[in-house]
Amino acid sequence: MKKIDKERVLLAIAAPLLAIAVSFLVTALVLLVTGKQPFDAFSIMFDYGFKSDSQVYILDKGTTYYIAGLAVAVGFRMNLFNIGVDGQYRMGAFFAAAVGGAVSLPNFLQIPLIIVVAMLVGGMWAGIAGLLKTKRGVSEVIATIMLNAIATNVIAYFLQPGRLGHLDKAQTQVSTTPLPSSGYLFNFDMGELNGEIYGFIVIAVLLGIAYWFVLGRTRFGFDLRAVGLSESAAEASGVSVKRMVLTSMLISGALAGLVGMPTLLNDAHKFGTEFPAGVGFVGISVALLGRNNPIGVALAALLWAFLERTSTQLDFEDFDKEIVGVMQGVIVLSVVIAYEVVRRYGLRRQQQKVGEELAAQAKNKQEVAA
Amino acid sequence: MELRGITKRFPGVVANHDIDITVRRGTVHALIGENGAGKSTLMKILYGMQKPDEGTITVDGEQVAFHNPGDAIARGIGMVHQHFMLADNLTVLENVVLGSEKLHGIGGRARAKIMEISDAYGLGVRPDALVEDLGVADRQRVEILKVLFRGARTLILDEPTAVLVPQEVDALFDNLRGLKAEGLTVIFISHKLGEVLSVADEITVIRRGTTVGSADPKHTTTKQLAELMVGSELPSPETRESTVTDEPMLVIEGLHLAEFDLEGIERIVLDRISFTIHKGEVLGIAGVEGNGQAELVEAIMGMLPPDAGDLSLDGADITHAPTRKRREDGIGYIPEDRHRHGLLLEAPLWENRILGHVTERPNSKGVLLDPAAARRDTERIVREYDVRTPGIEVTAASLSGGNQQKLIVGREMSHLPKLLIASHPTRGVDVGAQAQIWDQIREARREGLAVLLISADLDELIGLSDTLRVMYRGRLVADADPATITPEELGSAMTGAASGHLEHGENAGGEDR
Numbered sequence: 046m047k048k049i050d051k052e053r054v055l056l057a058i059a060a061p062l063l064a065i066a067v068s069f070l071v072t073a074l075v076l077l078v079t080g081k082q083p084f085d086a087f088s089i090m091f092d093y094g095f096k097s098d099s100q101v102y103i104l105d106k107g108t109t110y111y112i113a114g115l116a117v118a119v120g121f122r123m124n125l126f127n128i129g130v131d132g133q134y135r136m137g138a139f140f141a142a143a144v145g146g147a148v149s150l151p152n153f154l155q156i157p158l159i160i161v162v163a164m165l166v167g168g169m170w171a172g173i174a175g176l177l178k179t180k181r182g183v184s185e186v187i188a189t190i191m192l193n194a195i196a197t198n199v200i201a202y203f204l205q206p207g208r209l210g211h212l213d214k215a216q217t218q219v220s221t222t223p224l225p226s227s228g229y230l231f232n233f234d235m236g237e238l239n240g241e242i243y244g245f246i247v248i249a250v251l252l253g254i255a256y257w258f259v260l261g262r263t264r265f266g267f268d269l270r271a272v273g274l275s276e277s278a279a280e281a282s283g284v285s286v287k288r289m290v291l292t293s294m295l296i297s298g299a300l301a302g303l304v305g306m307p308t309l310l311n312d313a314h315k316f317g318t319e320f321p322a323g324v325g326f327v328g329i330s331v332a333l334l335g336r337n338n339p340i341g342v343a344l345a346a347l348l349w350a351f352l353e354r355t356s357t358q359l360d361f362e363d364f365d366k367e368i369v370g371v372m373q374g375v376i377v378l379s380v381v382i383a384y385e386v387v388r389r390y391g392l393r394r395q396q397q398k399v400g401e402e403l404a405a406q407a408k409n410k411q412e413v414a415a
Numbered sequence: 416m417e418l419r420g421i422t423k424r425f426p427g428v429v430a431n432h433d434i435d436i437t438v439r440r441g442t443v444h445a446l447i448g449e450n451g452a453g454k455s456t457l458m459k460i461l462y463g464m465q466k467p468d469e470g471t472i473t474v475d476g477e478q479v480a481f482h483n484p485g486d487a488i489a490r491g492i493g494m495v496h497q498h499f500m501l502a503d504n505l506t507v508l509e510n511v512v513l514g515s516e517k518l519h520g521i522g523g524r525a526r527a528k529i530m531e532i533s534d535a536y537g538l539g540v541r542p543d544a545l546v547e548d549l550g551v552a553d554r555q556r557v558e559i560l561k562v563l564f565r566g567a568r569t570l571i572l573d574e575p576t577a578v579l580v581p582q583e584v585d586a587l588f589d590n591l592r593g594l595k596a597e598g599l600t601v602i603f604i605s606h607k608l609g610e611v612l613s614v615a616d617e618i619t620v621i622r623r624g625t626t627v628g629s630a631d632p633k634h635t636t637t638k639q640l641a642e643l644m645v646g647s648e649l650p651s652p653e654t655r656e657s658t659v660t661d662e663p664m665l666v667i668e669g670l671h672l673a674e675f676d677l678e679g680i681e682r683i684v685l686d687r688i689s690f691t692i693h694k695g696e697v698l699g700i701a702g703v704e705g706n707g708q709a710e711l712v713e714a715i716m717g718m719l720p721p722d723a724g725d726l727s728l729d730g731a732d733i734t735h736a737p738t739r740k741r742r743e744d745g746i747g748y749i750p751e752d753r754h755r756h757g758l759l760l761e762a763p764l765w766e767n768r769i770l771g772h773v774t775e776r777p778n779s780k781g782v783l784l785d786p787a788a789a790r791r792d793t794e795r796i797v798r799e800y801d802v803r804t805p806g807i808e809v810t811a812a813s814l815s816g817g818n819q820q821k822l823i824v825g826r827e828m829s830h831l832p833k834l835l836i837a838s839h840p841t842r843g844v845d846v847g848a849q850a851q852i853w854d855q856i857r858e859a860r861r862e863g864l865a866v867l868l869i870s871a872d873l874d875e876l877i878g879l880s881d882t883l884r885v886m887y888r889g890r891l892v893a894d895a896d897p898a899t900i901t902p903e904e905l906g907s908a909m910t911g912a913a914s915g916h917l918e919h920g921e922n923a924g925g926e927d928r
Binding site: 262268270271274275278285396399 | 716718737738739740741742743748750755756757758759760761762766769770771772773774779782783784786803804805809810812813814
C-alpha cells in the first residue's frame, strides 16, 4: 500500500516538472532560432533571479499571484472555471480603496474594513455569474469574461474626478483618494537595498492553510470536492449542486477580492490607472501549474514571479524579454497535457497494480488451501 | 469459423486465455458465461475492435487478422450491439444507409435492397418509419438489417434479449431461425440459459476467460449449463418465510411527474403512483427499462422534484425534504448506475465510504471530517463484505464492478437504513457476490428493513420480493404474488398486454386497459 502512495506523490510532481522541463526546451529552441545563446539567457535569469532584492520582489509578487491562484483553484476543485478573478479583484480593490480613502478609523478597524469591503465586492461580482449559472444555466466561463469587461468600464466610470476619482497634486494622475496612514499594513524591512516584504504574505500563508483545511478536513470541503469529481454522484449523495455552485463562486470571488490587497495596503495605498491588471489570468496559470494544491500553487506563484522578475534583466542584457512570455505560455500548455497524460497513466497503473495484487492474493489462498 | 488459442491481456487482468471455438456455417452458436467471464472481450476480438495477444482466427479455412471493424465486415462478420447505435431523428432507411452510402446508394436502390432483405428474413421493417417512433424490438431488427445490408454472413448478437420482454424474445428467435435457414451464421451471446437452450444449435461455455466446455442443447438442462458456467451449484434468490409487518415504512400517495420533450409535447413519466412498503417487506417493481422506474427512484431520493404527490417515511412527511435529509432519516440507496450515482471513481475507497453519509458518524464529528474513523470503518466494510482490494487507498475505479457494488452495499447497510432502494442491485456482479448481496438484503429485511427492489432480472424479482408490481408507461398497471407468478406472465404485463391482479394460470387480469 505504501508503495502506491509513494508512486502517487511521484506522479503528482512528475507532471509540473515535465511541463517546466518542456518549456525550457522549447524556449531554448526559440532562442536558438532567433540566433541567441539559450544557456546565456538561462544563466542570466538564474543569477539575477536569486539576488536578494530579486527574492524580495518575487515574494511580494508571489503573494499576489498566490491569492489569485487560490481564488481560481477553489473553482477548479469543483469544475468551475472562474475566468473572472481578474474583474473581481479589480472591482474589490477599487471599491475597497474608495471606502478606505473616504473614512479614517484607527488601524485595527481601518484595515479589516478595507479587507471586508474587498471580499464583499469581489464575492458579489462573482455571485452574479453564480446566479446566472444556477438560475439560467449560463456558462460561468462566458458570464465571468463578460463581467471582466463590465468591471473595466465600471471602474473607468467611477475613476474620474468628481466621482470617486481624485487628481494628484501634479494634476497628472487620477486615482482614488489615498488611504490614511491607518490603512497601511506593516511590512518586513529587508534593508535599504533589498526593499520590503509585504506583511500581507502572512495572511496569504494563513489563506493557504485555511484552503487546505476547509477542503480536506471539513464536511463542506468534502461536498465541494465530490461535486468536482462527479456532479451526479454528489447530487445523489445529498449535495445541492446548485447551492454549491453559488457558494463556491462566492468564495472564489471573495478570495479574488483579496488579490489586490497586498498592493493596496502594503504598497500603492490607492487605486489608480497604474494598478496592476491581468493578475486574475496569472491566477489561472498558477492554479493549473500548482494542481490546485495549496503548496503547489505557492511554488507556481513564486515561479511566475521569478520569471517576471528575470524578464526585465534579460531586456538589459539584450535578450528579448518576451521570451519569458513564451516560456509561461508553453508551461501552461504543456502542464495541461502533462496532467492528462500522467492522470491516465496513474489510473491505468493503479488498476494494473490492484489486479496483480489480487491475483497474487488469490494464488496464495489457493496454495494454502491445497 | 474457428478460433484457436485466443489470449488477450489487459493491464492487470487476463480477459481471455486459450479460447478455442469452432462455429459451423448455418448454425446458431451460443456463447454463454457469467458477467465478466470474458464474452464481450472475445466478441470485440472477433469483430476487429481489439487485437488478440496470441492465437489465430480462421474464417472459411483462411487465417485472418482484423485490425478494425471494417476488416471484419469485409469478411462478412457483423455485430449487433447490446446498446443500439441508431440516430433517433432519422428514418430506418437513412439509418441503414448511413456510413455505407457507397453500397447501394441512398435512394430507390437502397430501399429495394432493404425491402429485399426484410422480406427474405421476415424482419418486417418499414423503411420510412422514424426510428424514434419504433419500439425496442423494432429497433433491434433495424440493427440486424443494418448488418445484413453491409453484406454480413455471420452475425454476432451481444446479449440481444437483455432489453426484450419474453414475447419479443420469441419473435427475435423466429428471426434468427429464419437467418439460419438462409445459410447465415449467428453467434449469440447470453447468460440467460433457458433462451440459449431454445434457440442454439451448439453451445460454448466460457468461465474466467477461457472455454470450459461445450454442450448439446438437446441433451442439456439449464441446471447443468448453469453449473458449467459457474463451476459450482447455483445460488437462488429464493426467500420464502414472510417477514412482512403491517407497519408502513414508506407511503407514496399520488406521485405525478410530467416532462416536456423538445417539441413541447407533454409526456407523463409518473402517473399518480401510490403504494406502501411495510417494515420487513420487499416490494419488487417489474418493468421494461425506461417506463419510469428511474424517475420513481429519483423522486423518492429527492433528486427529482415531482409535480404532485406525498411521501412519508416511517410516519414522517418527507415530501419536501432535501436528499441529504432523506438519507439521514434512513433511506439507503443502491443506484442503478453506480458510476454515475454511487461512486467518486477517482477518489480512494475510504472517501467513497463517506459519500452520501458525510454528515453521519463515523465519517464526521460536527462539521469536521474524521478521516481516521472513516478509514477504519472502510477497512471493516472491506473485510465484512469481502471487497477484493489490496487496500483502501486505491481509487474506486481500479476495482472490478462487482467489488465496487459490494462496497456500495456495505456502505449503505452500515448506516442501518429503514428503507433501502435497490436498483438493479446485482447488475454486472458475479455470481458469488450476487448471492452475498441477496443474503444481505434478506437479513436486513428480517430486522424490519423495507426494500424497494427494481430489477430487470425477473428471477431475482420473483425470488426476493414479497409483493410485486408492474410498471408500464409511468403507471403501476398490475400486481402479482411472487409465490405463484412465472416470468412469462410477468413479462406479458410488462408489455402492457395484461393489467390488474395477475393470477397464475388464468387468463390474467381485468381488461381495464
